[in-house]
Amino acid sequence: MAAARHSTLDFMLGAKADGEAILKGLQSIFQEQGMAESVHTWQDHGYLATYTNKNGSFANLRIYPHGLVLLDLQSYDSDAQGQQETDSLLNKVEEKMKELSQDSTGRVKRLPPIVRGGAIDRYWPTADGRLVEYDIDEVVYDEDSPYQNIKILHSKQFGNILILSGDVNLAESDLAYTRAIMGSGKEDYTGKDVLILGGGDGGILCEIVKLKPKMVTMARRARARRIFTTCHEWHKQCRQNTVKVDWTRAMKTKVLIEDCIPVLKRYAKEGREFDYVINDLTAVPISTSPEEDSTWEFLRLILDLSMKVLKQDGKYFTQGNCVNLTEALSLYEEQLGRLYCPVEFSKEIVCVPSYLELWVFYTVWKKAKP
Amino acid sequence: MAAARHSTLDFMLGAKADGEAILKGLQSIFQEQGMAESVHTWQDHGYLATYTNKNGSFANLRIYPHGLVLLDLQSYDSDAQGQQETDSLLNKVEEKMKELSQDSTGRVKRLPPIVRGGAIDRYWPTADGRLVEYDIDEVVYDEDSPYQNIKILHSKQFGNILILSGDVNLAESDLAYTRAIMGSGKEDYTGKDVLILGGGDGGILCEIVKLKPKMVTMARRARARRIFTTCHEWHKQCRQNTVKVDWTRAMKTKVLIEDCIPVLKRYAKEGREFDYVINDLTAVPISTSPEEDSTWEFLRLILDLSMKVLKQDGKYFTQGNCVNLTEALSLYEEQLGRLYCPVEFSKEIVCVPSYLELWVFYTVWKKAKP
Numbered sequence A, B: 001m002a003a004a005r006h007s008t009l010d011f012m013l014g015a016k017a018d019g020e021a022i023l024k025g026l027q028s029i030f031q032e033q034g035m036a037e038s039v040h041t042w043q044d045h046g047y048l049a050t051y052t053n054k055n056g057s058f059a060n061l062r063i064y065p066h067g068l069v070l071l072d073l074q075s076y077d078s079d080a081q082g083q084q085e086t087d088s089l090l091n092k093v094e095e096k097m098k099e100l101s102q103d104s105t106g107r108v109k110r111l112p113p114i115v116r117g118g119a120i121d122r123y124w125p126t127a128d129g130r131l132v133e134y135d136i137d138e139v140v141y142d143e144d145s146p147y148q149n150i151k152i153l154h155s156k157q158f159g160n161i162l163i164l165s166g167d168v169n170l171a172e173s174d175l176a177y178t179r180a181i182m183g184s185g186k187e188d189y190t191g192k193d194v195l196i197l198g199g200g201d202g203g204i205l206c207e208i209v210k211l212k213p214k215m216v217t218m219a220r221r222a223r224a225r226r227i228f229t230t231c232h233e234w235h236k237q238c239r240q241n242t243v244k245v246d247w248t249r250a251m252k253t254k255v256l257i258e259d260c261i262p263v264l265k266r267y268a269k270e271g272r273e274f275d276y277v278i279n280d281l282t283a284v285p286i287s288t289s290p291e292e293d294s295t296w297e298f299l300r301l302i303l304d305l306s307m308k309v310l311k312q313d314g315k316y317f318t319q320g321n322c323v324n325l326t327e328a329l330s331l332y333e334e335q336l337g338r339l340y341c342p343v344e345f346s347k348e349i350v351c352v353p354s355y356l357e358l359w360v361f362y363t364v365w366k367k368a369k370p
Helices: A019-032 A080-100 A175-181 A203-211 A222-240 A247-252 A260-270 A294-308 A326-336 B019-032 B080-100 B175-181 B203-211 B222-240 B247-252 B260-270 B294-308 B326-336
Strands: A004-012 A036-041 A047-052 A058-064 A068-076 A107-110 A114-116 A136-144 A149-155 A159-164 A167-171 A193-198 A215-220 A254-257 A274-280 A310-322 A343-351 A358-366 B004-012 B036-041 B047-052 B058-064 B068-076 B107-110 B114-116 B136-144 B149-155 B159-164 B167-171 B193-198 B215-220 B254-257 B274-280 B310-322 B343-351 B358-366
Touching: A004 A080, A004 B068, A004 B114, A019 A036, A019 A047, A019 A058, A019 A080, A036 B036, A047 B047, A058 B058, A058 B068, A068 A080, A068 B004, A068 B058, A068 B068, A080 A107, A114 B004, A175 A203, A175 A310, A175 A343, A175 A358, A193 A203, A193 A260, A203 A215, A215 A260, A260 A294, A274 A294, A294 A310, A294 A326, A294 A358, A310 A326, A326 A343, A326 A358, B004 B080, B019 B036, B019 B047, B019 B058, B019 B080, B068 B080, B080 B107, B175 B203, B175 B310, B175 B343, B175 B358, B193 B203, B193 B260, B193 B294, B203 B215, B215 B260, B260 B294, B274 B294, B294 B310, B294 B326, B294 B358, B310 B326, B326 B343, B326 B358
Parallel strands: A193 A215, A193 A274, A215 A254, A274 A310, B193 B215, B193 B274, B215 B254, B274 B310
Antiparallel strands: A004 A068, A004 A107, A004 A114, A036 A047, A047 A058, A058 A068, A136 A149, A149 A159, A159 A167, A310 A358, A343 A358, B004 B068, B004 B107, B004 B114, B036 B047, B047 B058, B058 B068, B136 B149, B149 B159, B159 B167, B310 B358, B343 B358
C-alpha cells in the first residue's frame, strides 16, 4: 500500500502574527501550485487556510495570533519528483516568511516528514511515550497469536527487532540487554543451577549455556511458543556470523513450555533451590495502581515464589523499565519491601541500543540472616 | 510561549474506503464537539473534511479512496482538560471506525502527539534523518555565536546535551563517545605525547589527563571558545558526582586557542611527532561530492597534516558518522587511500546513548615500511 507523506514547517515569530499580511504574502506560492484556497477566520484565534491541489495533496496554514504559524502539507504516494515539489514549496514558504517577519527574529523548525499508512511502519514510541522513528526497511514477520501481535522488523542499524503488541522487545544489536539481565558479566555461572522465567526469544539461554552452568531450566508460558519458534530462527541467523551456538546442546537444558507460576509453585513445594533466577517475563508495569492492577499482582506473586526457590546466597535478576518512569520504578521497589522474606536490591542503568532510551535492571537478593 | 499539540490517528483499512459512509459515520462525533464541518471532494482522490472548533482547535479528516484514512487534530495551549478532550475525541473516532470497517480488518496507528512551537524543542533528528523526540525538560543555554547556534538542553535521562546548529553533539551520558575516540580502552597513554584536534567540549582532555600522558596538546579553533567556556562549566558539573577532576592540572596541558591547520603546519615543519592524534573536529560530511565540497577538502588536509605529525607507530583516532550513512563513510575511506603516505584503518561501531543511532569510529595508522 502506498503511503502519505506529511510534512510540517513551523514558525515561532518573535512578535504577534499579522495574519492578514502572512496569508496575503504566502497566497501566491500556493496559487502557483494550482492550489485552491479556503480560509476560516476566528474572532480571537487567528486563521486556518486550507489549500487543495487537483492531484489530491493539500496544505493547512494555521496562524495563531500570538505569533505561531504552522504549515502542514500532505501528499499521497509521492515519487521523487513529488517530494522535490513538496520541498520546493516548503523552501518558498520559509523564504517568504523570513521576508515577512524581518523585524521579529524567531525560530523555524522543519521536521523530517512523517510517512503515514505505509506497508512498513517505522514509528515505535518508547516506553516513556516519546515519538521515535526507526530505520525499518523490511517486515520479516507479522502475525497475531491468540495473545498478542508478534512482529519482527528489520532495522538497518539494529538488525531484526522483535516487537510484541507494539512494544520494542529486543533487537540483534542488544547483547547489552542480555548481559545486564545476567548480572553484567560479574557473575560466575560455572556449575550453577539457573532458572529462567520467560526469555522466550532464547537470547539468555543462548548466552548462559556458553558459561558452563550445571543446569539451566527455562519456564516460558505456552503463549510464547510462537515467539520462541520465530526467534529461534532469528537468533540462529543473528549468531551465525559471531558465535557458533550448539543449539542441540542448548536444547538439552530443560525448557518447560508451561506457565511459570505452576512451575515455581511446584519447585517451591519440592524445596528445589536455584543459584540464579532470571526473570525475563515483562517490564515493570507502567500503570501506577498496584492495588488494582492484575499485572502488579502477578509481579508480586512471581517475586515471592522466586524468592522461595532462590538459595539464601542466590541472586535474582530482572529488568525494570525506562529510567524516566520513576513512579513505576518506585512502586516496584516498594513491592520489594513487601515480600515474604526481607530482600535487598541494587539497580543499574544500561543503554540497550534499539530501545532509544536508558533501561533499568535490578538485582535482588535475600537479606543475610542475623 | 504556549504550544500547539498536533495529534494523529491513522487507519489502514483492509479494503477500499467508502468515503461517504465514513464521513457520515464520523460526523456526529465532531458535531458533538460543536465543530463546524467543511468538505472538499476530489473526483479521483477522495475527501478532505475540515472541522473547526470555536476554541481555535481544528481537525482534518483525509480519506484516500484505496483505504487510507488519516485524522489530524490540532489544538493550542491545551491544558490537562483539553488533552483529555482530544484523547476522548480520538477514542470515539477509533471506536466508530472499527464499527464502520468491520468487514475489513486493517491497522490503526496513533502516534504520540507532536508539540509544535513550544519554548522547549524536543525534536532533534538523527544524522540519518529520522524523526526522534528527546525528553528535554529545560533549556540550559541557547545563544548564537558568530559561527553557529549553541544550545545546552537538559534531557531527563541523558543529562545536559550539547547541540550545535541543530546537531546533537554530546551529552553527559556519552562517556561511550569519549572512550571510543580514545581507542576504546585498549591504548596505554602513560608517558605518551597526545594531540587533540577540536574537542571543544573538554571531555577527551578531561579523560586523558587521568591516564598520565607525558603531554596533551589541544588545538581548538577560536570559534569554539564559547563552547569551551560553556562546556567547561557543564563538564565540571557533570563530573562532580563521579570523578573529581583537577581542572587546574588539566589546564596545565597545552591548550592552543588556534585554528588547528596552522598548528599542524607548524608542527609538521618543526618535525614534531605525536604518539596519538585524536581528531574530534567534526563528523564525516554527509554531502557526497568530495571533489566540490570544501568540508571534504578540509578533512583531507587535516588527515594529511595529521599523518605528518604522527609517529610511524602512532595512532590516529576519529569519529565517522552514523552507521547508516554508508555512502559518506565509503567516501571517507576512499580519502584514506589518497593521503601522502599509505595508511591502514579499522572501524568500530559504538552505541552513544544520546545519539539514538549507532556511530562509527575510525583508527588510522601508517602502513609498516617494507
